[in-house]
Amino acid sequence: MKLIIINGPNLNLLGKREPEIYGSKSFLELFKELQSKFSGIEIDYFQSNIEGELIDKLHEVGFDYDGIILNAAAYTHTSVGIGDAVKGIETPVVEVHISNVHAREAFRHTSYIAPNAKGVIFGFGVKGYELAIQSFL
Numbered sequence: 001m002k003l004i005i006i007n008g009p010n011l012n013l014l015g016k017r018e019p020e021i022y023g024s025k026s027f028l029e030l031f032k033e034l035q036s037k038f039s040g041i042e043i044d045y046f047q048s049n050i051e052g053e054l055i056d057k058l059h060e061v062g063f064d065y066d067g068i069i070l071n072a073a074a075y076t077h078t079s080v081g082i083g084d085a086v087k088g089i090e091t092p093v094v095e096v097h098i099s100n101v102h103a104r105e106a107f108r109h110t111s112y113i114a115p116n117a118k119g120v121i122f123g124f125g126v127k128g129y130e131l132a133i134q135s136f137l
């Protein structure tokens with residue numbers, strides 16, 4: 001089983017700012033914990049602040065991997081291109097958000113990814129990434 005976590009813009013700042021919303025752990029710390037917890041499967045990680053790089057990565061892994069865990073961050077609410085990429089690939093995508101996007105500003109209630117995702121997990125903090133991995137097992 002080969003999974004990849006793809007994170008979008010600003011998620012490289014996790015653990016550095018806004019701990020009350022996003023927690024105090026860096027993503028690399030969390031990623032190492034996930035890799036040791038799920039040592040029987042391959043989990044890769046990619047982060048970019050650039051929309052086109054996220055689309056290129058979805059195309060690269062989307063016919064080969066068994067699952068994609070995608071937190072497209074702010075692009076979730078704006079990017080028709082990422083939504084189309086999710087629709088165009090074969091690998092199932094689970095959309096994850098750390099915060100409860102529906103308890104926040106109205107613009108965060110829209111997702112261009114959800115209509116073509118296998119499922120959506122939001123509001124459980126960084127634990128959502130673990131729940132998404134479990135959903136593929």
Ligand code: CA2
Pocket residue numbers: 009010011013014015016017018022071072073074075076096097098099100101108
């Ligand atoms: O809750 C989530 O996971 C979000 O995808 C996070 C995005 C936000 O735009 C979405 O509406 C919901 C923002 C990611 C920014 O991450 C930061 C982390 C630490 C410090 C500053 C930003």
